[in-house]
Structures are given as structure tokens and as C-alpha cells.
Amino acid sequence: MAGCRGSLCCCCRWCCCCGERETRTPEELTILGETQEEEDEILPRKDYESLDYDRCINDPYLEVLETMDNKKGRRYEAVKWMVVFAIGVCTGLVGLFVDFFVRLFTQLKFGVVQTSVEECSQKGCLALSLLELLGFNLTFVFLASLLVLIEPVAAGSGIPEVKCYLNGVKVPGIVRLRTLLCKVLGVLFSVAGGLFVGKEGPMIHSGSVVGAGLPQFQSISLRKIQFNFPYFRSDRDKRDFVSAGAAAGVAAAFGAPIGGTLFSLEEGSSFWNQGLTWKVLFCSMSATFTLNFFRSGIQFGSWGSFQLPGLLNFGEFKCSDSDKKCHLWTAMDLGFFVVMGVIGGLLGATFNCLNKRLAKYRMRNVHPKPKLVRVLESLLVSLVTTVVVFVASMVLGECRQMSSSSQIGNDSFQLQVTEDVNSSIKTFFCPNDTYNDMATLFFNPQESAILQLFHQDGTFSPVTLALFFILYFLLACWTYGVSVPSGLFVPSLLCGAAFGRLVANVLKSYIGLGHIYSGTFALIGAAAFLGGVVRMTISLTVILIESTNEITYGLPIMVTLMVAKWTGEFFNKGIYDIHVGLRGVPLLEWETEVEMDKLRASDIMEPNLTYVYPHTRIQSLVSILRTTVHHAFPVVTENRGNEKEFMKGNQLISNNIKFKKSSILTRAGEQRKRSQSMKSYPSSELRNMCDEHIASEEPAEKEDLLQQMLERRYTPYPNLYPDQSPSEDWTMEERFRPLTFHGLILRSQLVTLLVRGVCYSESQSSASQPRLSYAEMAEDYPRYPDIHDLDLTLLNPRMIVDVTPYMNPSPFTVSPNTHVSQVFNLFRTMGLRHLPVVNAVGEIVGIVTRHNLTSEFLQARLRQHYQTI
Numbered sequence: 112m113a114g115c116r117g118s119l120c121c122c123c124r125w126c127c128c129c130g131e132r133e134t135r136t137p138e139e140l141t142i143l144g145e146t147q148e149e150e151d152e153i154l155p156r157k158d159y160e161s162l163d164y165d166r167c168i169n170d171p172y173l174e175v176l177e178t179m180d181n182k183k184g185r186r187y188e189a190v191k192w193m194v195v196f197a198i199g200v201c202t203g204l205v206g207l208f209v210d211f212f213v214r215l216f217t218q219l220k221f222g223v224v225q226t227s228v229e230e231c232s233q234k235g236c237l238a239l240s241l242l243e244l245l246g247f248n249l250t251f252v253f254l255a256s257l258l259v260l261i262e263p264v265a266a267g268s269g270i271p272e273v274k275c276y277l278n279g280v281k282v283p284g285i286v287r288l289r290t291l292l293c294k295v296l297g298v299l300f301s302v303a304g305g306l307f308v309g310k311e312g313p314m315i316h317s318g319s320v321v322g323a324g325l326p327q328f329q330s331i332s333l334r335k336i337q338f339n340f341p342y343f344r345s346d347r348d349k350r351d352f353v354s355a356g357a358a359a360g361v362a363a364a365f366g367a368p369i370g371g372t373l374f375s376l377e378e379g380s381s382f383w384n385q386g387l388t389w390k391v392l393f394c395s396m397s398a399t400f401t402l403n404f405f406r407s408g409i410q411f412g413s414w415g416s417f418q419l420p421g422l423l424n425f426g427e428f429k430c431s432d433s434d435k436k437c438h439l440w441t442a443m444d445l446g447f448f449v450v451m452g453v454i455g456g457l458l459g460a461t462f463n464c465l466n467k468r469l470a471k472y473r474m475r476n477v478h479p480k481p482k483l484v485r486v487l488e489s490l491l492v493s494l495v496t497t498v499v500v501f502v503a504s505m506v507l508g509e510c511r512q513m514s515s516s517s518q519i520g521n522d523s524f525q526l527q528v529t530e531d532v533n534s535s536i537k538t539f540f541c542p543n544d545t546y547n548d549m550a551t552l553f554f555n556p557q558e559s560a561i562l563q564l565f566h567q568d569g570t571f572s573p574v575t576l577a578l579f580f581i582l583y584f585l586l587a588c589w590t591y592g593v594s595v596p597s598g599l600f601v602p603s604l605l606c607g608a609a610f611g612r613l614v615a616n617v618l619k620s621y622i623g624l625g626h627i628y629s630g631t632f633a634l635i636g637a638a639a640f641l642g643g644v645v646r647m648t649i650s651l652t653v654i655l656i657e658s659t660n661e662i663t664y665g666l667p668i669m670v671t672l673m674v675a676k677w678t679g680e681f682f683n684k685g686i687y688d689i690h691v692g693l694r695g696v697p698l699l700e701w702e703t704e705v706e707m708d709k710l711r712a713s714d715i716m717e718p719n720l721t722y723v724y725p726h727t728r729i730q731s732l733v734s735i736l737r738t739t740v741h742h743a744f745p746v747v748t749e750n751r752g753n754e755k756e757f758m759k760g761n762q763l764i765s766n767n768i769k770f771k772k773s774s775i776l777t778r779a780g781e782q783r784k785r786s787q788s789m790k791s792y793p794s795s796e797l798r799n800m801c802d803e804h805i806a807s808e809e810p811a812e813k814e815d816l817l818q819q820m821l822e823r824r825y826t827p828y829p830n831l832y833p834d835q836s837p838s839e840d841w842t843m844e845e846r847f848r849p850l851t852f853h854g855l856i857l858r859s860q861l862v863t864l865l866v867r868g869v870c871y872s873e874s875q876s877s878a879s880q881p882r883l884s885y886a887e888m889a890e891d892y893p894r895y896p897d898i899h900d901l902d903l904t905l906l907n908p909r910m911i912v913d914v915t916p917y918m919n920p921s922p923f924t925v926s927p928n929t930h931v932s933q934v935f936n937l938f939r940t941m942g943l944r945h946l947p948v949v950n951a952v953g954e955i956v957g958i959v960t961r962h963n964l965t966s967e968f969l970q971a972r973l974r975q976h977y978q979t980i
Contacts, residue, residue, distance in 0.1 A: 155965045156695035160281040160742060162346040163857065164942025165923070170916035171885035190342060194326045195390045198352060199359045199397025201325060202318040205291075206363035206402045209299050209310050209317075210422050211409070216303035217556050220247040225554070228539055241501050244305075245494065251304030252493040255595040256486040258297040265293035267591070268598045269316025271690045273357050274378055276319070277350065278698050279942050279961070285316075286323035286353065294320070297596035302557075305497055307587040309557065311364035311423055312598025315357050315374075318398070322356020323349050327893075344889035350942070355391045359398035361654065364600070366403070366421025368395035370654030377650045378687075423558055423601065425658045426566055428630050440631050440667055447632075451614060451639045452671040455607065456678025458584070459643020463679070463686050465588050470693050473592060485594040492593050496586050500553045503582060508549030509572045510541035536563075548575045552609070557601045564608040564633045573620070576613040580606060591686075599686065603641040611636015631667075634659065638668050642675035646685030697965045703935045707969050712934050713927035715964070715972050716948045716957030722747045722850060723861075725915045726766040726877065729870060730908035732861055736898040742858045743945045745955050746918045747850035763911060766877060770853075770915060852947060852955035854918035859895040863888055864917065866896050870910040877913040888917070924949045927956055935964055 166172070224247070227240040259266045264284045272285045284290055298313040326343040343349065354375045361371030372392045399420055408414035428439060440448075477484055537550040548571045552560045564571075587602040615632035618624045638655055645651070652669045656662060683689065691698050721735060722745045735744070748770065864870075867887070871880040924947045925934055938946050938959065946959040962968060 153693055153695050154967055155697040155962065157697075157962050158740075159696055161944040161961050162276070162279050162281050162350065162942070163944055164279060164347050164350060165919075165944065166345075166347060167857070167860075167919040168921055169919055171883060171888050175885045187342065191390065192393070194343070194352065195355050195394045196397050198318075198322045198325055198356050199362075199394040200401045201321045202314075202356060202359040202394075203363050203398040203401030203405075205295060205317050205321065206314055206360075206398070206422055207405050209295055209314070210402075210406065212299045213302050213310060213556075216251065216299070220244070220303065220305075221554060223247075225537075237505065241498070244501060245497050247303075248305040248493050248497045249490055251300045252306060252489050252595060253486065255297040255300035255304060256489040258293040258300070259594045259596065260482050260486065262287075262290050262293040263594075265290050265297055265596055266594050267596070267690070268312030269294065269319070269596075270312055270378075271687045271694070271696075273316055273319045273353070274687060275691060275694075275696045275698060276353060277357070277375075277378075279939075279944070280696050280698065282696070286320045286349075288320070288324055291317055291320040291324070294596050298598070301595040301597055304493055305500065306493060306593075306595065306597065307496065307557075307583060307590050307602045308595070309598035309601030311600045313596050314364040314422070314598075315360035318356035318358070318360025318363070319353045320356070322352040322354070322359070322394075326352050344886075344892045346893075347942070349893075351387055351390070354387065355394035358391045358395045361650075362395035362421070363398040363402045364422050365654050365658050366399055366419075366424060367654040367657035368392060368399045370650055370657050371395040371398075373653050374647070374650035378647065421658070423561075423604075423658065425634070425655075426562055428565070428628075428634070428659055428661050428664070438626060439628050439661070439663060441626065444627070444631070445667060445670065447614070447618070448635050448639075448667050448671050449674055451611065451632075451635055452642070452674030453678050455610070455636070455639025455641075455671070456643040456675040456681075458610070458640055459646075459675060460679045460682040462584065462588050462644050463683050463689055466591055466686060467683070467689050467693070469589065470592050470690065474693065489593045489595050492586075492590055496590070499582055499586065503578065504537075504539060504547065504550035504553045507575065507578055508539070508547040509575055510545040511548045511570055511572065512545055536567075548572055549579065552579050557605050561601070561605050561608055561637075564605070564612045565630045570616065571612060573613055573616045576609050576616065580609040580613065583609065592690075599644065600641065603644050604637040607637035607640025608633040609636070610640060631664075634664065635667055635671050639671050639675045642672040643679045644686050646676050646679055646688070648672050648676055697961045699935070699939050699961065699964055700966065701939075703932050703964075703969065704966075707931045707935075707973065710931040710969065710972055710976060711927065712925050712929040712931070712948050712959060713957070714976060715931060715934070715969065716927075716959050717963065718957040720745060720850075720955065720958060722955075723856065723914060724748065725770045725853060726763055726911050726913050728763070728908065729865065729906050729910050729912060732865065732912060733898065733901070733903065733906070733908070736858065736861060743855050744858070744861070745850070745852055745947060745958065746854045746856055746914060747852055747955060749850060763873060766911075766913075849954050851953055852924075852949050853915070854920040855922045855945060855947065856914050856918040858898075859891075860888065860917050861912075861914070862896050862898050862901070863891065864912055864914070865898075865901060865906065868906075870907075870912045872907075872910055877911070880913050882916065922947060925959070926950070931964075931969065934959060938964055 224240060224244045227243055228237065231237045231240050262284065264272065264282065269285075272282045275282050276285055294313055294317055298308075298310050301308050302310050326348070343352070358368075358371035358375040361374045362368040365371075369392070372388065372395055375391055376388075400417065402422070403417045403420045404414070406419040407416045411418060473488075477488055536546045537554050538545065539547045539550040539554070541547050551563055551567075552571075552575075555563070583602070583606045587599075587606060591597055591599055591602075611633040612629055614636060615627050615629040618627050618632075619629075634655070638651070642648070642651060648669075652665070652672055655668050656665050679685070684692070688698075721739050721741055723732065723735065725746055725748065864883070867881070867883060869881050869883060871877055922945070923937060923941060923943060925937065927948050927950055929948075934946065937943070938961075944960070947955050948957040948959060950956050
């Protein structure tokens with residue numbers, strides 16, 4: 112059943128598996144984005160591009176290195192630190208903007224509706240109050256949906272997209288300024304519109320956009336924003352800043368800078384080092400304290416007091432001084448926490464299973480239709496949510512007695528938490544000194560409802576908590592995936608907190624465990640459910656500990672999250688991994704399965720190559736670029752037995768053969784070069800030894816070492832000029848002729864050379880070709896020109912392009928006999944986009960890309976391997 116692993120669900124472990132899985136051929140895996148109806152499985156698509164994390168050590172880059180010294184290196188590092196600080200500050204300001212307007216709109220809405228409900232409860236006009244609430248919510252949700260129509264990638268939380276980006280996959284539009292604007296404005300409207308979504312998740316995406324865009328000092332959306340800032344013009348640098356921005360988003364959302372750093376490490380980046388850790392932590396701290404400084408000043412008027420570290424604050428968990436028997440948790444409670452972790456994992460797996468089915472339904476029946484249908488779906492969700500909230504609060508709520516500590520304030524809690532808890536109590540249809548428990552949870556912002564469940568001394572009815580959990584669970588599951596910016600952290604925390612509080616009430620009332628602290632069980636329930644949904648461990652543990660500011664909760668939270676993750680993983684993947692899979696993104700896991708080492712690089716590589724020559728005509732380059740979608744091409748020369756004849760007849764082929772001879776490195780030639788350099792060494796013995804060595808090596812220089820290497824079992828192949836495209840009529844020997852590998856050149860580099868007219872005529876030397884600097888090569892980053900937009904009338908097709916100064920002459924390569932685990936670790940750890948497979952005599956025999964390392968592709972190759980043995 113290994114082939115069914117990706118399609119298990121909690122509803123039925125084996126129900127998604129199908130006999131057709133075992134009969135699928137590897138060729139079927141190459142179909143782009145095809146949905147197998149009989150299996151209901153989506154395969155990784157090949158149209159997703161990878162990012163260029165590997166450095167291209169070509170001549171322009173070497174020229175930059177030649178001008179670099181320690182002073183410039185320190186200046187460059189200082190600029191990085193300043194940019195990282197700016198990213199943190201800007202992310203904190205984005206969080207401040209979202210929080211301010213969400214509070215403003217929410218207070219306006221609930222103020223009007225609460226006044227209307229209190230008046231209409233006496234006059235019997237509650238229908239008017241419901242219409243007012245519907246008017247606010249539908250208007251806000253409509254605006255959020257319109258913003259998503261402008262930029263579709265702004266929908267959802269953005270965490271799956273950021274995870275893909277940091278994994279090395281280029282998701283179009285994910286880090287554009289327009290995406291940031293639509294995300295920020297959309298999330299404040301969707302949260303204010305009463306949908307069961309959070310603003311904390313989208314903060315991670317917003318921070319990533321700030322991290323990607325700010326160091327560029329230019330914008331595609333606003334072309335007038337353009338500064339001459341030549342630094343950080345590569346995917347490699349942008350990756351580090353996106354990692355810092357994502358961490359800053361977590362830090363601003365939860366006031367957890369260390370948790371943000373670990374989130375970026377655990378969930379995203381495939382590359383990490385100590386220097387990046389410090390920068391990311393510094394960025395997270397900057398975001399946290401920027402948000403804390405302004406929120407504390409705006410809400411309390413005491414600038415510099417730093418009382419509100421994040422958008423979501425859990426408050427202080429502490430027993431009352433008057434209750435000597437109270438403990439936050441005991442060793443006996445740890446057993447209950449493990450059980451809650453198991454239940455949380457089951458609930459999270461159920462949530463993910465239902466949400467996956469809803470997402471597939473939307474992909475088939477909503478997304479193919481006009482975009483207006485998506486807006487109507489969002490409005491339908493808002494309508495149903497509003498009616499359910501209103502009716503449940505008015506009909507299903509119970510009037511509960513307020514405790515004395517809730518009325519006069521409790522010294523055990525922070526003053527701000529106590530005020531929030533007391534001010535958020537709703538007394539709809541209840542007499543004095545009582546409150547409506549259902550309305551208190553539904554007619555408040557989600558953050559206030561969480562504080563109620565964590566810190567309210569008054570009791571919530573078990574029936575109310577159960578109904579609230581069921582309604583919130585179903586509506587949150589339905590909401591996540593509609594066309595509005597939406598986060599999942601806060602809804603999951605609120606849903607889990609209700610579950611934990613329910614467990615505490617049952618243990619207190621029906622089992623008689625009076626020592627239980629309800630706030631602790633609410634927190635553990637929130638952790639269990641959130642862990643069961645998102646399957647995060649280290650980072651989520653630290654985030655929750657930092658949010659509670661209580662280190663004693665470390666062990667219970669860690670145990671609960673681990674148990675919830677293990678339980679949920681038994682049935683399906685985390686919610687973010689599920690949505691990544693639904694998009695068909697070829698995400699690479701941390702490592703391969705053990706049995707994959709039965710495969711070698713030769714088993715998974717692509718042997719049918721499209722290549723270029725060191726010296727190639729423009730017409731050949733244009734033909735290759737316009738007829739393929741590859742993003743890199745091997746630079747090769749052919750192995751011929753009659754090369755001397757070709758050198759006499761054709762200047763272009765002569766240039767290629769000369770380049771091959773000049774690039775051949777022999778041990779004798781390298782030793783002669785070192786001996787020449789040692790002549791300047793102040794030792795007469797060394798000089799004499801070098802002279803003797805050179806004299807003894809003289810006869811070998813007369814021999815054509817290259818010809819000796821080329822005289823092998825290969826027979827001369829038909830002539831292929833570098834300006835000829837491959838033909839379908841070629842024989843197998845013609846198509847797969849031996850090719851000596853010299854380097855890799857990217858599509859973007861070839862197009863840049865053509866656009867800038869870098870070429871020479873056949874009557875000239877290649878030295879007459881114009882030279883481009885590193886800044887000129889990177890000037891169009893990240894939007895390089897497209898080959899189809901090139902005006903061919905400006906180009907002479909017979910001109911020749913010398914690509915050797917601009918190719919990467921030393922990319923990472925592997926042997927055909929390399930095990931798949933080694934190939935995978937090299938590819939993922941170094942953030943590669945292409946990995947050439949080169950044999951023992953320097954000939955390229957294939958190339959490995961991201962698609963060749965996806966679990967689906969490897970599973971298909973493994974089945975094929977079993978069939979051949």
C-alpha cells in the first residue's frame with residue numbers, strides 16, 4: 112500500500128486506494144496537472160518553475176569577486192543587517208495597520224448590533240438586528256472577495272505558498288506588492304466581516320512579501336519606484352530575506368520572535384546557517400518590538416511601556432492567591448493531556464479530510480466557472496455564518512452566574528487581560544449578574560473569545576461548549592478555502608480551547624477532580640487541535656510558550672503536540688501540505704524513504720537532452736528557446752574521431768573544438784602549470800627540480816593527449832552543425848551521441864545575451880564579442896525578457912554567440928551510479944534547480960530536475976525497477 116500513502120484520509124484509511132494505482136506507468140506521471148478520477152489524486156505539475164539558489168560562477172561574477180575585499184565584504188554584511196532590521200520594522204507596521212482597522216471595524220459593527228439587540232429584545236424586532244449584522248458582514252466579505260479577484264494568490268493564509276517558495280518552487284505573484292496590498296486589506300475585511308478566519312496566518316505571507324520586495328528597492332506594480340541598488344539581485348539572497356520576513360510575520364502575530372525563527376526553519380527553508388539564524392532572529396525581534404511599541408502607545412498612551420507584544424496575547428496563567436489547592440497542572444494531568452493529544456489528532460485529521468474534499472469540490476465546480484461565482488460562494492458562507500451565530504446566541508445560550516472575581520477583577524491576571532475578559536461578557540436576554548455564555552463566545556472578536564475560555568472564572572455550560580465546538584468546527588472547515596484572505600491559527604485555537612474547556616468541565620463536574628485549572632485544559636486543547644491540523648511541533652511549542660509567558664507549560668504542550676502530530680499523521684498530512692498537494696506543487700520532503708536507495712541517478716534522470724554548443728548561431732539559440740520550455744541547457748561539445756578534418760572546413764565547428772581542447776585538464780598539464788609558478792620560489796633546489804621535471808615532460812607535450820582520449824570504441828557520427836536543430840528522423844545513435852559536458856547556462860542568461868546583442872560574426876574572432884558585466888546580467892531580475900517578445904528583425908541569424916563567459920562552468924554534478932538518497936540530499940540541501948549526471952569520462956548522460964525527485968515520480972520508478980528485476 113506504499114503507493115496509496117498520499118491519499119489516506121481519516122474517514123477510511125484504505126478507502127482512497129484503488130487497484131489502478133499499481134498499473135499506472137511512469138509515463139502517466141509526466142502528465143501535467145492531470146487528475147486521476149478513479150483515484151481522485153492530483154499529480155505534481157511540471158509547469159512550476161524552480162528558483163535559482165545555486166550561484167553561477169561565471170566570468171561576470173568572477174569580475175565582481177576580483178574587486179571584492181574584506182572592507183567591501185563587511186560593508187555588504189552591514190547593509191544586510193540594516194535591510195533585515197527594516198524588514199522587521201515594516202512587518203510590525205503592517206501588523207499594526209491590520210490590527211487597528213480590524214478593531215475599528217469590529218467595534219463599529221458590534222457596537223451598532225449590540226445596541227440594536229438590547230433594544231429589540233424589548234420591542235421584539237430581532238429580525239432588524241439580524242439584517243443589520245448581515246449588512247455589515249456581507250459588505251466586508253464582498254470587499255475582501257473583490258480584492259482576491261484582483262490578485263487570486265492573496266486568497267487563503269499564504270503559508271502553503273510561502274512554504275513552497277522557501278522549498279525552492281517559484282509560485283507566480285506570491286511576493287509582489289499588489290499581493291501584499293490585496294492580502295492586508297482583504298484580511299482586515301474578512302476578519303471584520305465575521306468569517307471564522309484569523310489575521311495571524313496572513314501576517315506570515317505579508318512579512319514574506321515585505322522581505323522579498325524591500326531589498327529590491329523597486330516594484331513591478333509601481334514602476335516609478337526604482338532606485339539604483341545593485342545588491343541582492345538573486346534568488347539566493349531573496350530566499351534569505353523571505354525567511355526573515357516569514358519569521359517576522361509569526362513574531363508580530365504572536366509576540367514570539369524565537370518561535371518565528373523556528374517556524375521559518377521547521378516549515379520552510381531547505382538551507383540554513385548560523386549567520387542566517389542571527390539575522391532572522393534579529394528581524395523577528397524588530398517586528399515584535401515595533402508592534403509592541405506602537406500598540407502600547409496607542410492603546411494605553413504610555414509610549415515605551417511594551418505591554419502588548421503581539422496581535423494575539425494569551426494573558427498570564429496563574430492561580431488565585433486565595434486558592435491554595437490550585438495548581439496550573441500536576442503529574443496526574445499529564446495523562447489527560449496525552450489523551451487530549453490523541454483526540455486532537457483525530458479531530459485535526461477529520462478537519463483536514465473534510466477540508467480536502469471541499470477544496471477538490473471547489474476545484475471542479477467553482478474555479479472553472481466565472482470569477483463572480485467565487486464571490487457568491489464567499490457571500491453564501493458569510494450569510495450562513497452570520498445566521499448561525501445570531502440564532503445560536505439568541506436561542507441556544509444559557510444564562511450563567513458571574514463569579515465575584517470576574518466582577519471586581521482578579522489580581523492573578525494582568526490588568527489588561529482582566530479588563531478584556533470583563534468587558535467582553537454579553538448579557539443578551541439574561542437578568543442582572545448573569546451572562547449569556549453562547550453570545551459571549553460568538554458576539555466577540557475571536558481573540559476575546561479565546562481569552563474568555565482561558566481566563567473566565569465563570570463557567571460555560573457543557574452543552575454550550577459542545578454546540579459551540581461543533582458549529583465552529585464545521586463553519587471554519589467550510590470557510591478555509593473560499594476566495595478571501597484567511598488564516599487558520601486563531602480559528603483552530605478557539606475551536607481547540609472550547610474542546611479543552613469542555614474536558615475540564617466534565618472532569619470537574621462529573622468525575623469530581625476539583626484541583627483542575629480550566630485555563631490550562633483550554634490551552635492544551637487549543638494546542639492539541641492546532642497541532643492535529645497543521646502538524647507543527649518545535650516552532651508551535653515555542654510559539655505557545657512565548658504567547659503564555661509560562662515556561663512550566665513547556666512539557667505539557669510539547670507532549671500534546673507530539674501525540675497530536677503522530678495521531679494525525681497516521682491518517683493524512685497537515686492542512687498546509689494538503690493544499691500544496693492540491694496545487695500540484697512538486698514539493699521536496701526532508702528526505703527520501705529508505706527503499707528508494709534501490710534506485711540510482713541513472714534510473715531517475717532525463718536522458719533526452721536539449722543542449723547548446725560553446726559557440727552557437729543566433730538562429731539555433733532562438734529555435735531552441737522557442738521550441739522548449741527548459742530553464743537551463745548543458746553546454747557541450749561532441750566527441751569526434753575526425754575532428755582535424757572539421758577544423759579545416761568550418762570556422763564555427765573549429766571554435767567549438769578549440770574550446771574543448773583548451774578546457775581539457777590533464778594531470779601532466781596541471782603539474783607543468785604549477786612548476787612554472789614555483790620558479791619564483793626562493794629555493795634553488797625547487798627551481799632545479801622544476802627544470803628537471805619540465806625537461807622530462809617535454810616529449811609528452813608533443814603527443815596529442817586529447818586524441819588519445821577520443822580514440823575509443825565510438826565511430827564517427829554524422830555531422831551536426833551547431834545551427835541545426837534536432838530532427839525527428841535521427842537514429843538513436845545520432846540523438847544520443849557522446850557529449851562532453853562543459854557547464855550549464857540558464858534560459859534567462861541566453862535571452863539576456865540575445866536582447867543585448869552579445870554576438871560576433873564568423874569572419875571575426877570571438878574576442879570581438881561585447882562583454883556584459885554582472886550588474887547588466889542581473890539588471891532585469893526578477894522579470895527577465897521572454898524569448899517570444901524578442902524582435903527577430905533586429906538580429907542577424909548567422910551571427911554567433913559565445914556562451915562560455917556566461918555559463919556556470921562548475922555546477923554540482925553526480926555520477927550515474929549515485930544512490931537516490933545522495934542525489935536528493937545534494938539537490939535539496941544546496942537548493943539546486945538542475946543536477947547534471949556526468950559519467951567517468953566527462954560526458955553528460957542526463958539531467959535531474961525537481962520533478963525527478965518528487966515522491967510520486969520515485970514511487971513510479973521504483974515499481975518499474977521491481978518489474979525489471
